[in-house]
Amino acid sequence: MLIQQEFRLNMRKITAFLSLSLFSTFAIGEMDHHAMMMKHHAHETSKDERQLVEFPAPAYHATLKSMRDHLRAISQIQGFLAEENYEAAADAAEKGLGQGHQHGEHGNHAARFMPAEMRQLGATMHNAANDLSLSLRNVPISNDLKPVFTQLHRVTNACVACHDQYRLAPLTH
Ligand code: HEC
Incomplete structure (x- = not known):
């Protein structure tokens, strides 16, 4: 026991x-x-292997602000797509991403400080955004969403390509 x-x-x-x-x-x-x-x-x-690009401070801040507008536009487009509101999605693409997108008084000058290749990526994004808005306006006629997703992908590919390659800083001298 x-x-x-x-x-x-x-x-x-x-x-x-x-x-x-x-x-x-x-x-x-x-x-x-x-x-x-x-x-x-x-x-x-x-x-960090991205190329550093320096902007004068006002252009730097205006550019980051317009970047945040770009992301907001992508989010709005996706929301309107879910609601099948193609007209509103096209407006958001034009306003937030297209050639007509206002970078602001200082931001409009920012392109001058970009390396040529970076400026080209910016132009590619704006072109893709304009094609995106055309394809959105065409959906009620064609009933085809495939071109919308193709163009949306071209837009986001331009965001990704530029972000992989460049970073920004305000000029301090
Ligand atoms: C031509 C180049 C280029 C394109 C195109 C581009 N960006 Fe940017 N973006 C930049 C750079 C450079 C920065 C600064 C990154 C850093 O310094 O780390 C930036 C920063 C940002 C930021 C951070 C903003 C902040 O306040 O810090 C957001 C959000 C952003 N981009 C969203 C987007 C979206 C969404 C798209 C596409 C619809 C896009 N960008 C397209 C170059 C670009």
Whole structure:
């Protein structure tokens, strides 16, 4: 009886010990993983290979503001598409992304400070946006959404291509 009790007690201790060591093995493994991820991220942010483009401060702020308008327009277009309101989606594309999009008094001059290739990507985006708005206005006639998604993809591809290649900073001198 006494021996049996002692045996059970010992078994419990062994089980407790085993689960504790198993837990710490996991915990240490997780910590190592975490440390590695941190190192990986630090490494990634330290090598930003995008080309730095400097704008005078007013053009810099106007450009970022127009960027936020671009993203808002994409979001509006998607919302109007879900509502099948193609007219409103076309208006949002023209207003927020098209050639007619106002970059503001300072932003309009920003193109002057862009490398030629960057300016070209901007023009590609504006052209794609104009084609997008044409294809949106055509949906009630054609009943075909495929051209809309093709043009929307051309627009977002231009956003992605430019963001992969360039970063901005305000001129400090
Ligand atoms: C011709 C180049 C170009 C095109 C095209 C372009 N962007 Fe940008 N955008 C930039 C650059 C450069 C920055 C600054 C990035 C940085 O400095 O890290 C930026 C920044 C932004 C920001 C951050 C704004 C802020 O306040 O910090 C948003 C949002 C954005 N872009 C959205 C878009 C969207 C959406 C599109 C497409 C519809 C788009 N952009 C097209 C070049 C471009």
